[in-house]
Amino acid sequence: MRPxxxxxxxxxxxxxxxCELAPLYRxxxxxxxxxxxxAAARSRxxxxxxxxxxxxxxxxxxDVDIVLNLxxxxxxxxxxxxAIAAGKHVFSEKPFVLSLEEGAALIEQASKRGLRVGSAPDTFMGGSHQLARHLVDSDAIGRVLSATAHVMSRGMEHWHPNPGFFYQxxxxxxxxxxxxYITNLVQLMGPxxxxxxxxxxxxxxRTVTADPRQVDSVPVGTPTTVHALLEFASGAIATLGTSWDVCRHSQPSMELHGETGSLSLPDPNYFSGEVSLWRSVAEREVLPEFDHPxxxxxYEDQDGTHKANYRASGLADMAEAIHAGREHRCxxxxxxxxxxxxxxxxxxxxxxSAVDINTRCTRPEPLSADEATAMLASKGQD
Ligand SMILES: NC(=O)c1ccc[n+]([C@@H]2O[C@H](COP(=O)([O-])OP(=O)(O)OC[C@H]3O[C@@H](n4cnc5c(N)ncnc54)[C@H](O)[C@@H]3O)[C@@H](O)[C@H]2O)c1
Known part of the structure; x- marks a missing residue:
């Protein structure tokens, strides 16, 4: 395959x-x-x-086919x-855009020119989230009735030297x-x-305590604790708790509850982690073998922890999809x-007041272990 x-x-x-991870993909x-x-471009x-x-x-x-917008x-x-105006496909980091209008205009222009538009996150393509997808699709918990997701912390001023933009x-x-969190809920439960x-x-x-810090404090111009209820086209409902005003919490990152069982998922900010399945009140079920690349x-993170990190997999899947003439997942x-x-x-x-959602999407295709393995094959191999 020509990269x-x-x-x-x-x-x-x-x-x-x-830059570190892109070479993984053919x-x-x-x-x-x-x-x-x-200077930033020169250094990278x-x-x-x-x-x-x-x-x-x-x-x-x-020699640039895809602009990666970081x-x-x-x-x-x-x-x-x-990028679209220049005739390039484009893949953006999250959030894709800041308004529905911006996104719709971008997609309209890209489709007129036959170009692809993709966006992070791609963490739902990670092994654990694909295991969860496999369990949902193979009816391991029956019809999904409800879900919870929580992403709560003390905020950004404790680690980021200049966190002003996070609070606007x-x-x-x-x-x-x-x-x-929302992308993973949609891949599992639909729109x-x-x-x-x-x-x-x-x-x-917010008082900045990061070491080193570039500013002493930053003003806050956007809500920092937002608790939401989501209703899905399937009839399922979800609670989503988000906050940067929480000292510590013990809520699970994500749980799905179905007619016949419950599923606990790892943090969708990462590609892997423990997935648990309960089909009775007391018993956690041993999960089937699910080898996924x-x-x-x-990967060793900046804090020294070792993780599965397949960032750029969504971008690579878009390139594969362009070659194959199929829809890309992100x-x-x-x-x-x-x-x-x-x-x-x-x-x-x-x-x-409640707000109706007008856009619809289909769930992205699951990513099998074989497909992921093929994405990691050496360049020049098909
Ligand atoms: N840092 C992370 O851990 C992380 C993780 C996941 C996603 N993201 C997302 O990735 C994106 C970038 O985050 P980051 O942490 O790398 O930010 P950053 O501030 O470190 O880097 C952004 C870069 O973009 C450049 N830039 C800004 N406006 C530009 C313009 N108009 N033209 C050209 N260059 C421009 C800046 O000079 C800067 O070098 C964000 O959307 C963020 O949400 C970041």
Whole structure:
């Protein structure tokens, strides 16, 4: 398979993981990078032996087939639109865009030009979440009736040297980390039809304690605790608790409850972790053997912990799908639906009224162990 050329725009924090992990996949090859700050592009290029260029040069490069948009959320829509206008496919980090209107315009332009649009998260393609998908699809818990998901912490000012953008519109726990949880709920339970929520902003300002820090405090312009109720087209319902005002909690990351059993899932922010199945009140069931390449530990995180990290698998799947002429898993209709769910949760929290969701998507295809293995084959092999 001829790998498609990838050009990265946005050479910050997460670009390192993409540059480290992209070589795993046969369908992609990172060739160039650009940033509004030329020094950031130069530094990433030197580190990984790729070409540094300006954003305009990258968009005009013949060897770039896909623009990988790793800029800050507020720049996602503009940069992705620029890539489409330049005739490139585009894959964006989450959140895909900040409004339904931005996303719809982008998708319309891409479809006119026959180009693909994709977006993170791709963690639902991880081994544990695919095991959960397999269990749901093989009726291990019967029809799914309800779910809970929780993503709650003390916020960002304890580790990020300059966390201002996290606390402004476009940030907050729903848009920043919500994509992982909502996308995984949708891959397991299908599309959402209505949301309700309540939200609060307990602190007008956050004191930055990160070491080192670039600022002493940041103002807060978006809700930092948002609890939502989601109604799915299937009739199932879910509770989603998100907060950056929680000292510590012991809620499970995600649970699904079906007619005949319950399923406990690991944190959808990661590719692997323990999956548990209960088919009676007392007994946890031993799960069937489920070898999946995207559950294998392969990465040492900045904090020294070892994890399964298959970031860029969604991008690689999009490149495979372009070759094969099939739909990619981290596709535009899934990403747009998740954006509508997230922005509607915020609207519902502010208005106090339920909000109907108008977009629909189908669940992305499951990713079998064999398909994941093929994605990891050496370049040049089919
Ligand atoms: N850092 C993480 O651990 C992480 C994890 C998952 C997802 N993400 C997502 O990835 C994206 C990037 O996050 P990050 O942590 O790398 O941010 P960052 O601030 O470290 O890097 C963003 C980079 O984009 C550049 N940039 C901003 N506007 C630009 C523009 N208009 N044109 C060109 N370059 C521009 C900045 O100069 C910066 O180098 C965000 O959407 C974030 O939500 C980050």
């Amino acid at each position: 498609l050329g990838v050009g990265i725009v946005g050479c910050g924090n997460i670009s390192t993981a993409y 369908a992609i090859e990172v060739r160039a990078c650009a940033d509004i700050d030329p 290029a030197d580190e990984f032996g790729i070409r540094a260029c300006t954003v305009d040069e990258l968009m005009a490069s013949d 800029t800050i959320p507020a720049a996602h829509a503009d940069l992705s639109m620029q 519109p476009g940030g907050g726990p729903v848009l920043d980390v919500g994509p992982y 959402v039809v209505r949301v309700q929520s309540t939200c609060t902003t307990p602190f007008a300002e 995207f559950a294998v530990t392969n 596709n535009d209709s899934l990403a747009l639906h998740v954006v509508e769910v997230m922005t509607s949760i915020l609207t519902a929290g502010q208005s106090g």
